[in-house]
Every structure is written in structure tokens, then in C-alpha cells.
Amino acid sequence: MKGKFKQIQSLKYSVTMLAKRIIPCLDIKDGRTVKGVHFMNLRDAGHPVELASYYAQSGADELLFLDIAATNENRSTLLSLVREVAAAINIPFTVGGGVRSIKDAASLLDNGADKISLNSSAIVNPVLIDEISKMYGNQCVVIAVDAAFILNEWKVFRNGGTIETDKELFDWVKEAENRGAGEVLFTSMNHDGTKDGFALEALKTMVGRTKIPVIASGGAGKIEHFRDVFMQCDVSAALAASVFHYGEIAINELKNYLKQNQICVR
Amino acid sequence: MKVAIIDYGAGNVTSLAFALKRVGVESISITFEADELLRSDAVIFPGVGHAAFAMHQLKKYQLDKVIPELKQPFLGICLGMQLMCEHTEEGNCDGLGIFNVKVKQFPDHLKVPHMGWNTVVPSTDTRLIESDDWFYFIHSYYAEISIHTVGKTDYMLDFSAILHKDNFIGCQFHPEKSAVLGEKYLKSFLNLVE
Numbered sequence: 001m002k003g004k005f006k007q008i009q010s011l012k013y014s015v016t017m018l019a020k021r022i023i024p025c026l027d028i029k030d031g032r033t034v035k036g037v038h039f040m041n042l043r044d045a046g047h048p049v050e051l052a053s054y055y056a057q058s059g060a061d062e063l064l065f066l067d068i069a070a071t072n073e074n075r076s077t078l079l080s081l082v083r084e085v086a087a088a089i090n091i092p093f094t095v096g097g098g099v100r101s102i103k104d105a106a107s108l109l110d111n112g113a114d115k116i117s118l119n120s121s122a123i124v125n126p127v128l129i130d131e132i133s134k135m136y137g138n139q140c141v142v143i144a145v146d147a148a149f150i151l152n153e154w155k156v157f158r159n160g161g162t163i164e165t166d167k168e169l170f171d172w173v174k175e176a177e178n179r180g181a182g183e184v185l186f187t188s189m190n191h192d193g194t195k196d197g198f199a200l201e202a203l204k205t206m207v208g209r210t211k212i213p214v215i216a217s218g219g220a221g222k223i224e225h226f227r228d229v230f231m232q233c234d235v236s237a238a239l240a241a242s243v244f245h246y247g248e249i250a251i252n253e254l255k256n257y258l259k260q261n262q263i264c265v266r
Numbered sequence: 267m268k269v270a271i272i273d274y275g276a277g278n279v280t281s282l283a284f285a286l287k288r289v290g291v292e293s294i295s296i297t298f299e300a301d302e303l304l305r306s307d308a309v310i311f312p313g314v315g316h317a318a319f320a321m322h323q324l325k326k327y328q329l330d331k332v333i334p335e336l337k338q339p340f341l342g343i344c345l346g347m348q349l350m351c352e353h354t355e356e357g358n359c360d361g362l363g364i365f366n367v368k369v370k371q372f373p374d375h376l377k378v379p380h381m382g383w384n385t386v387v388p389s390t391d392t393r394l395i396e397s398d399d400w401f402y403f404i405h406s407y408y409a410e411i412s413i414h415t416v417g418k419t420d421y422m423l424d425f426s427a428i429l430h431k432d433n434f435i436g437c438q439f440h441p442e443k444s445a446v447l448g449e450k451y452l453k454s455f456l457n458l459v460e
Binding site: 004005016017018019020021056061083086087090091092109110111112113114135136137138139182183211212213236237266 | 278280281284285287288314315316377378379380381382383384385387388389390391400402403404405406415418419420421422440442443444445446448449
């Protein structure tokens with residue numbers, strides 16, 4: 001086999017050549033993106049497909065669509081949106097919000113979603129994780145967890161952070177992994193919206209305790225925060241919403257900065 | 267040009283059909299019927315789901331006999347590629363045996379699935395890809411390096427990212443999800459159609 005392949009230079013800055021992923025998150029309500037988006041070159045910044053295409057072209061590695069209304073009435077709107085997104089963009093995307101049954105998951109996947117994100121419904125009915133992963137493979141099940149650090153413990157919340165549960169963060173992630181989740185998206189409620197950086201300590205613990213890839217979420221404000229979370233916690237991906245939507249951080253500039261800091265990005 | 271996508275009822279072939287449309291394929295048939303495969307200019311096999319279930323379905327429609335005899339350009343993607351190999355540790359099942367290669371589970375100390383963007387190093391004798399391009403991967407099992415390997419990827423160990431033998435090509439990554447370079451790769455596959 002020697003000589004058939006060119007030698008590639010090994011990278012000193014990364015254990016593997018697997019790139020760290022940057023994932024913009026789009027909140028969807030009634031088929032439209034909710035948070036204000038400020039891009040001059042979009043015809044309609046509220047339209048998820050336009051925005052998704054824009055991000056795909058600017059170097060985003062993946063996208064997350066979150067249906068924040070998630071009512072049954074809106075389901076068909078969401079499905080046709082998923083189909084439109086799948087037709088338009090050439091990178092993977094995850095859809096979450098209101099997935100309560102294997103049937104919900106199936107219709108999203110059939111319309112072109114690559115992964116399903118489960119949050120509250122998995123807490124209420126953990127078997128849902130087993131069911132979807134057995135049917136479609138664990139690569140398409142993302143367990144999304146919102147948690148807050150209260151009295152020396154990370155407690156899991158559900159229903160958009162409004163209801164405290166009796167679950168402890170790391171135990172719940174482990175359980176979800178054992179049931180067949182292929183990836184975990186952890187949002188620290190203590191850090192979300194602060195723009196003060198990610199929950200580094202908790203993320204470090206999580207990466208150490210789980211075998212599945214970890215996506216960091218909550219707290220991104222500056223490009224340095226992304227460097228810190230990749231360098232200090234070795235997470236697989238970092239997710240953010242407003243810093244991208246408001247144009248505070250451009251994805252190509254962020255990636256150049258991470259490259260300069262010896263972090264493997266695409 | 268007419269392209270057939272093999273669908274044995276295990277899920278998502280929508281993305282692939284959309285990607286083919288984006289690269290200009292006009293006639294796409296999503297099918298599990300042997301006749302339909304034989305009538306097509308090219309055949310794509312996007313494996314999804316579990317290996318044992320997928321093999322079971324192929325046998326049910328007798329595609330395990332039909333596929334190895336096909337003469338037109340054939341592309342297996344992800345599990346599709348793995349099932350073109352001799353044997354896979356997933357469900358300990360035998361594949362189609364087109365490639366004399368074994369498929370193994372990633373070792374325990376790695377984050378699994380191997381999920382995300384990684385580079386593929388082409389062999390000096392392939393024209394399917396040009397340089398060390400980025401592609402999107404998502405898998406827990408890998409095909410070993412073999413004489414059929416024309417593209418390799420490193421995830422703590424080297425594995426086959428592209429296998430090629432005669433009219434049969436397999437790729438571990440998802441070209442339909444690999445941005446512009448993925449579309450370019452699909453085009454170079456379709457260019458094999460005479």
C-alpha cells in the first residue's frame with residue numbers, strides 16, 4: 001500500500017483530523033425565523049430557507065432548526081419547511097421542538113431532516129430515544145438538555161427551561177446515551193444569553209463522562225469563547241444563535257481565527 | 267440520464283434525491299425493483315438504518331443477487347458502501363462481497379459515531395476527488411484499508427473513505443451533505459456514465 005497515497009502532514013494542534021463544527025441555531029415559529037436577523041444581502045431575512053442557504057454558503061458546518069411554538073396545528077407548516085430546506089441546502093441539519101412520537105420523528109426524517117433533537121419529550125418518555133434510535137440509527141438522535149447549576153448541582157429543566165425536573169445533568173446524559181442518543185446538545189441556562197462564554201467546567205466534565213459527541217450551547221459572545229470551549233473542553237461542536245444572526249460574529253472570520261489558534265476547522 | 271436510488275424502506279433518501287436534482291439529474295427513480303435498476307444509467311445505494319435489517323431487505327427483493335451483476339456505474343454511500351464489503355461487525359452479518367474488505371467497529375477509546383467533517387486523502391491513481399477535500403461523515407463502523415481503497419481518512423486509525431473496483435464505487439462520507447465538494451464528487455461519479 002505504501003506509495004499509493006501522498007503523505008499528509010500530521011497536525012500538532014489536533015488529536016484527530018475531525019473538524020470542530022460551528023452550528024448556527026434558527027428559532028422557528030409558524031414557518032418563519034423568530035429572532036431578528038440583520039443581514040443586508042438577504043431578500044427576506046425572516047425566511048428560514050434564505051437564512052439557511054446563507055449560512056451554508058458562509059461556512060456553517062451544520063444547522064439546527066428549533067420549532068419554538070411546536071403546536072400540532074403548525075406541524076404541516078414545519079414539514080413543508082423542512083422539505084424546502086432539504087432541497088435548498090447541502091449541509092446536514094437537525095430539527096427539534098415538539099417531537100413527541102416516533103411518528104413525528106419519521107415524518108421529519110422522511111421530509112429530509114438529517115437528525116432529530118429531543119428534549120422535554122425524552123424526559124417525560126425516555127423510551128422515545130430507544131425507539132427512534134433503533135428504527136433510524138443513533139446517528140440521527142440528538143439529546144438536547146437544558147440545565148442550570150443550582151445549589152452545587154446541575155439540574156435538568158424541561159419545557160424551554162420553565163419546569164425543573166428531578167434529573168441530574170450528567171446522569172441524564174449518560175442514560176440518554178445508553179438508550180441510543182448519538183449526540184448531546186447541552187445548553188447551560190446559567191450562561192445562555194449572557195454572552196460571557198460557555199459553561200467550560202460542566203462541558204469538560206460531560207466530554208469526559210460520555211462517549212458521544214458533545215455540542216456546547218449557551219454563552220457565546222466573542223470569538224475567544226469558541227476558542228476556549230474547543231481548547232479547554234474538547235467539545236465536538238459549538239452552537240450559537242444571536243451572535244451569528246446579528247452579524248456580531250461572521251462564521252468565516254471565526255473559522256480563520258480558530259485556525260490561527262491551531263484548532264482543526266473545515 | 268436516468269439514475270436509480272435503491273430504497274428498501276429504511277428511511278431517508280430524500281436528501282440524496284434533492285442533491286441529484288441540484289447537480290442536474292433530471293430523471294430519478296426511487297425503487298427496490300431489479301428491473302428498474304437494470305434500466306437505469308447509474309445506480310446509487312444510500313444505506314440507512316441497521317446493517318442486518320438492510321441486508322435482510324436486499325435479500326427479500328433479491329437485490330443481493332442483482333447488484334453484484336450490474337454493469338452500470340454503482341455508488342454505495344455510508345452503510346451502502348459497508349454492505350458492498352465482505353462482512354460487517356454490525357449485527358455480525360455478511361455483505362454483498364463486491365469488495366474483499368472487512369467492516370469493523372471503531373475502538374472503544376474514540377468518540378463514536380465519527381461525526382462531522384474530515385478530510386479524504388486520494389490515492390495517486392484516482393480521479394474521483396482531487397486533493398485533500400472535506401466531506402461529512404457519520405458512522406460507527408469503518409471499512410479497513412484494502413487494495414480497493416482509493417481514498418482514505420484518519421480518525422485515530424486510517425480507514426477506507428472511498429473504495430473502487432470496476433464499475434463499483436463506495437464512499438463512507440455523505441456526498442449529498444458535503445457542501446460544494448460533495449456535489450462535485452457526485453458529478454465525477456455521474457461522469458462515469460457513458
